[in-house]
Amino acid sequence: MNEARVKKPARVANTQIRRKPIKAKSDTRYGKITEIITATTNLDDVPFLMPLLAQLSADDRWFAWIDPPKDLPKEMLIEAGIDLNKVILLHPSTKNSALDLAAKALRAGTYHAVISWQGAITENEISALEASATAGRSHGILVRTRRTH
DSSP states (O other): OOOOOOOOOOOOOOGGGOOOOOOOOOTSSEEEEEEEEEESSGGGGEEEEEHHHHTTTSSSSSSEEEEESSOOOOHHHHHHHHGGGGGEEEOOOOOHHHHHHHHHHHHHSSSSEEEOOOSSHHHHHHHHHHHHHHTTOOEEEEEEEEOOO
């Protein structure tokens, strides 16, 4: 009977193995801008926003609320489970528009989510916000009212 012989592989020194450098993949969890269109400026028209923000608030970073149309009801935030110590409210000025504030907050890296109330916004402006969100590893949420024609 002929028995098949298994040939052992030759040992290769680690110095002979050349590895291709692995390119780091960009983290796709960040850099996204979500646009929410509501019928009115009432926060009750966006019932899923508070639970979404409560889920995001598990992170140790802050929330930035930029130029909401009305004062934020503290009771609503607390009821949703959002830590008020992690919420900062920003209003535009002559130096910084709401869009400027949103871009700066997204880029800063200290905010987990930036919720901004915007009027009309262009695709280029949204792309710039996405780039800022990617750089700061943040989430952007744009809220605006429906335009009637």
